[in-house]
Amino acid sequence: MKAGGQTSGVTAILTLIAMLAFAANSVLARLGLGESAIDPASYTAVRLLSGAATLWAVARFSSQDKTAASPGSWPSGAMLFLYAITFSFAYITLSTGTGALILFAAVQITMIAMGLYSGERPRPLEWLGLLIAIIGLIYLLSPGITAPSLLGSFLMLLAGIAWGVYSIRGRGAVNPMGATADNFMRTVPFALIMLFIFYSKIKISQPGFFYALISGAISSGVGYAIWYAALRGLTATRAATVQLSVPVLAAVGGVIFLSEAITPRLAIASVAILSGIGMAVLGHQQVVNAASIETDAPERRA
Numbered sequence: 412m413k414a415g416g417q418t419s420g421v422t423a424i425l426t427l428i429a430m431l432a433f434a435a436n437s438v439l440a441r442l443g444l445g446e447s448a449i450d451p452a453s454y455t456a457v458r459l460l461s462g463a464a465t466l467w468a469v470a471r472f473s474s475q476d477k478t479a480a481s482p483g484s485w486p487s488g489a490m491l492f493l494y495a496i497t498f499s500f501a502y503i504t505l506s507t508g509t510g511a512l513i514l515f516a517a518v519q520i521t522m523i524a525m526g527l528y529s530g531e532r533p534r535p536l537e538w539l540g541l542l543i544a545i546i547g548l549i550y551l552l553s554p555g556i557t558a559p560s561l562l563g564s565f566l567m568l569l570a571g572i573a574w575g576v577y578s579i580r581g582r583g584a585v586n587p588m589g590a591t592a593d594n595f596m597r598t599v600p601f602a603l604i605m606l607f608i609f610y611s612k613i614k615i616s617q618p619g620f621f622y623a624l625i626s627g628a629i630s631s632g633v634g635y636a637i638w639y640a641a642l643r644g645l646t647a648t649r650a651a652t653v654q655l656s657v658p659v660l661a662a663v664g665g666v667i668f669l670s671e672a673i674t675p676r677l678a679i680a681s682v683a684i685l686s687g688i689g690m691a692v693l694g695h696q697q698v699v700n701a702a703s704i705e706t707d708a709p710e711r712r713a
Contacts, residue, residue, distance in 0.1 A: 422644030425637050426653055432634025434660035437511040438668055439626040440502040442618075445669065449619025451499035452609035456602040457623035458631065459495055463599055465632025466592035473588065473636075482586050483593025490577040491594050492601040497570040504563035506671045508662025509551070512681055513564055515658050516548050517571020518578065519651075519688045525579050533694060540690025547683025550676070557676045588639050651692045655685050 443449045449457075502510050523541055527533065533541075552564050577594075584590040606613070642650055658681060665671035 425641035429638035437661040438664040443622035458627035461627030462631040463595035470592035488597025494573040501566035504560035507665030511661035521575025537694030544687030551680035
């Protein structure tokens with residue numbers, strides 16, 4: 412069986428690789444930043460520069476129209492940079508799984524909230540899912556012995572909001588690969604300015620540089636390219652749902668590569684947040700399907 416011009420088996424493999432790449436971003440950040448192998452500003456700069464170079468090359472050599480205009484924008488580039496820099500500073504103190512969970516929850520809640528603001532009419536299942544996810548996030552961040560760093564959590568929430576806004580701005584892009592490559596290129600001036608500001612605190616070891624380089628060129632650059640290929644065989648709902656696996660994969664990676672413990676608080680919050688977001692995604696798809704039926708009805712009657 413084929414979906415979107417490729418077999419379901421190929422789509423499944425591409426999707427799995429992409430999700431592993433996204434989870435690897437959290438693991439690599441903790442490896443470099445948690446062990447102070449590199450400072451956050453340098454990590455961000457190396458990640459963005461290597462990601463920009465990789466995505467530019469992929470977009471350039473995979474595009475059939477080499478003369479097509481660059482579809483990125485400076486506001487999107489700014490949101491991408493804000494995501495990257497707050498992501499790096501947050502992972503100084505957050506564990507791999509906790510950071511990924513906060514990031515993922517903030518992204519999805521932001522996108523749902525922006526949909527509400529733009530006039531979308533959610534169904535009860537969507538409201539219920541959003542409420543459960545928010546309660547789970549509040550529980551995760553509530554004061555206690557096992558509560559994550561307040562500053563780190565705030566920075567990761569900000570990273571999630573920035574990525575959510577960036578994702579909303581990228582909806583409907585005619586050439587998503589080209590747009591992402593162009594937006595990464597637009598982060599370069601921000602990264603250079605940031606390095607100038609944090610010049611006195613720059614610290615780059617060989618392992619730290621390697622982690623940032625792999626995160627930018629492979630997990631981000633190649634990972635995004637593979638994800639765009641996988642999207643050709645996924646519906647919007649499936650694409651949103653499979654991303655529920657990223658925080659879980661990141662947490663497992665933290666246990667394997669960093670010997671991090673999965674606390675009861677993280678486990679309970681993960682179930683609540685991921686279940687709530689899953690319900691909201693399914694509820695949103697019901698709204699989309701209903702709208703499609705209403706739109707098609709006059710044509711069928713005609």
